[in-house]
Structure formats: structure tokens, C-alpha cells
Amino acid sequence: MSKQLLVKKLSSIKKSKKIVGSLECIALHRTRSGMQALINSRKYLSIQSDMLACVPKLISVNPVASLYDIILMGNQSGLCFSISDGLLKRLLKELKKRGTGVRLWVSGQNFFSKKHHKLQTLGLAELHYIPKQGLRDFVTPWVTDWLNGTISKLYLIYPKFHNIYRHEIVTKDVLATQPNHNSEIEVLPDMPLNQAQALELYLIAVLHNAYHEANLAECAVKGISMKVAKDNADDLMQKYNIKIRTVTQGLITQELNELMIGN
Numbered sequence: 001m002s003k004q005l006l007v008k009k010l011s012s013i014k015k016s017k018k019i020v021g022s023l024e025c026i027a028l029h030r031t032r033s034g035m036q037a038l039i040n041s042r043k044y045l046s047i048q049s050d051m052l053a054c055v056p057k058l059i060s061v062n063p064v065a066s067l068y069d070i071i072l073m074g075n076q077s078g079l080c081f082s083i084s085d086g087l088l089k090r091l092l093k094e095l096k097k098r099g100t101g102v103r104l105w106v107s108g109q110n111f112f113s114k115k116h117h118k119l120q121t122l123g124l125a126e127l128h129y130i131p132k133q134g135l136r137d138f139v140t141p142w143v144t145d146w147l148n149g150t151i152s153k154l155y156l157i158y159p160k161f162h163n164i165y166r167h168e169i170v171t172k173d174v175l176a177t178q179p180n181h182n183s184e185i186e187v188l189p190d191m192p193l194n195q196a197q198a199l200e201l202y203l204i205a206v207l208h209n210a211y212h213e214a215n216l217a218e219c220a221v222k223g224i225s226m227k228v229a230k231d232n233a234d235d236l237m238q239k240y241n242i243k244i245r246t247v248t249q250g251l252i253t254q255e256l257n258e259l260m261i262g263n
Contacts (some may be wrong), residue, residue, distance in 0.1 A: 001243070001247075002247075003247045003248060003251070004245060005172070006240055006243050006244045007244060007245060009236060009240060010240040010241065010244065013233055013236050013237050013240065014237065016233060017233040017234070017237070018044065020226050020233060021037075021226075021230055022092075023222070023226045025228055025231060026225060027219050027220075027222040027226055028223050028225035029051045030219040031216065031219040031223055033219055034212065034215050034219050035216060037212050037215075037216075038161065038209075038212040038213060039214050041205070041208050041209040041211075041212045042209060044055060044205050044208070044209075045136060045205040047204060047205075048077045048198075048201050048202045048204075048205040049090065049202065049205075051198055051201065051202070052199065052201075052202040053196045054198070065099050067102075067103060067125065067145075067150060067151045067152065068101060068102045068103070068151065068153045068154075068155065069102075069103045069105065069142065069145075069151050069153070069154045069155070070102055070103070070104050070105070070106060070155045070156075071105045071107070071130070071152075071154070071156045071157070071158075071174075071207070071210075072087055072091055072093060072105065072106045072107065072157050072158075073087075073107050073108070073153070073156065073157065073158035073159075073207075073210045073211060073213075074087055074107055074108030074111030074112060074115075074213045074214070075107055080126060083087035083167070083214070083217060083218060083221065084111060084114070084115065084158050086159065086169040087111075087157060087158075087159070087169055088115065089169075090116070090120075090157050090169045090171060091104075092122070092147075094155060094157065094168065095122060095124075096122075099106070099149075101125050102124050102125055102130070103124065103125050103126040103151075104119065104122075104124045104126070104127050105128045105129075105130050105138065106119065106128070106129055106130065107129075107135070107211065110215070112129050131165045135192070135204065135207045135208065135211070136204055139198060139200050139203050139204050142154060142175075143196055143199050143200050144196075146175050146200075147195075147196060149159060152172070153171055153173060153175070154174045154175045155171055155172065155174070155250040156171070156172045156174050156206065156207070156210055157169065157170070157171050157172075158170065158172075158210040158213055158214050159213060159214050159217040159218075160213050160217075161213045161217045161220065162197065163218045163220075164220040164223065164224065165220075165224065167217040167220070167221075172206075174203060174206055174212075175199075175203075189238040203235075211260055222235070235257075
């Protein structure tokens with residue numbers, strides 16, 4: 001390989017490294033901001049759990065209801081294959097348990113568009129997309145259907161964030177959760193003690209928390225991927241620098257030999 005071609009490839013790698021470095025900085029910034037948002041959402045979820053525990057226990061699940069609702073909290077970009085594939089595997093596992101009569105609600109526009117064809121082949125009763133800002137609009141129908149016995153279960157599948165190197169795909173039976181009453185929480189007159197209202201606020205908190213969990217897991221995966229790509233670029237640059245020096249030294253040696261022979 002000629003020296004000119006090696007220099008051209010080295011220059012290309014340097015440009016790619018700059019781009020990857022910028023993407024890494026963006027991912028790290030979003031991870032830091034997402035961490036604070038996740039902490040706040042977990043605090044809010046804890047408060048809503050205590051508020052829900054202040055009202056009478058929820059009604060029993062209607063065993064006659066044949067419908068199950070599953071909410072799939074997909075990653076927003078749909079580019080993190082470890083998360084996307086993990087969500088689909090967990091979904092298939094749940095569908096094998098539940099059989100037919102499953103209504104699927106998917107959050108994450110790019111994830112939904114990329115996996116839409118595959119989701120349509122799963123034999124679902126219904127398939128819906130939940131907009132990023134539309135989580136609240138779907139809560140009231142879910143609560144109404146559950147309290148009326150139309151649906152028997154509401155499952156939430158999402159990537160739970162542990163740290164920047166680890167996340168896991170979890171399934172949560174949302175409406176079956178019975179928070180224990182926290183004696184430190186005072187029941188105020190303006191607190192929503194109506195069962196449906198308390199359940200709606202609790203479900204909104206659960207969905208927003210799952211959204212922030214998924215968003216942070218995605219940002220962490222992107223940051224790690226960009227760091228690995230930048231490290232690989234450094235390795236390639238080192239290899240090409242060695243090749244360029246070797247080729248340059250070979251050209252110098254060749255010129256010296258030609259001069260010596262010419263003399």
C-alpha cells in the first residue's frame with residue numbers, strides 16, 4: 001500500500017474520531033441530565049405509591065376478562081439493538097404465557113416504525129402506538145377498563161437502568177401492585193382519595209418513570225458505544241502511523257541504495 005493511500009486513510013480515521021468524540025460528549029451530557037430526571041421520577045413514583053396506599057385496596061381482578069394489555073416502553077431512537085432485541089424477546093415470552101387476546105401499546109416512535117412489521121405478525125388483538133407526549137391520554141381508558149373488568153392485567157415491559165454499564169429488561173404487573181401505606185404520609189383534604197383518580201396518578205408516575213428508565217439506558221448504551229468506537233479509532237491510527245513510518249523508512253532506504261549503487 002502506497003504512502004499517499006495510507007496518509008489518506010489516516011486522515012479519514014481522524015475525521016471519524018472527531019465525529020465519534022462529539023457524539024460521545026452528547027451521549028454523556030444526556031446521560032447526566034437523564035440521571036437527574038430519573039431520580040426525580042423515582043421520587044414522584046414513591047409519593048404516588050404512598051398516596052395510592054391511602055385509599056381502600058383496589059378491587060379484585062376480574063378472572064373472566066379475556067383481554068391483557070401490554071405496554072412496551074421502547075427506546076426512542078430504535079438504534080440500540082441490545083435494548084430493542086431484549087424488549088422483543090421479553091414480549092414474545094409474555095405472549096407465549098398469555099396466548100391470544102393481547103392489546104399491545106408501544107412507546108418510542110423509531111422503535112415502533114422499525115419493528116412495526118414484526119409486531120404485526122405476532123397475532124395481537126390490537127396494536128397501538130403511544131406518542132412521547134401522549135402517555136397521560138391513555139391512562140384514563142386503562143383505569144376505566146380495569147375497574148370495569150374489561151381487562152384483567154396491565155403489564156409494563158421496559159429496560160430498567162442500574163448503571164451506565166448495566167440495564168435489564170423487566171416486566172411489571174402494574175395494576176396488581178398494592179403499595180403499603182407509609183405512616184409518615186399525612187392524608188390531606190385535597191389529596192385525590194378517589195380510587196380512580198389515585199390509580200390514574202399512580203399509573204402516570206409509573207409510565208413516566210419507565211420512560212426515563214428507557215431513555216437513560218439508551219443514552220448510556222450510546223455513550224459506551226461511542227467510547228468503544230473512539231478507542232478503536234485510536235488503535236487504527238496507531239497502526240496506520242506505524243505503517244506510514246515503515247513505508248517512509250523503506251523509501252529512504254531504497255533511495256540510499258540507489259545512490260550507493262549509482263556511485
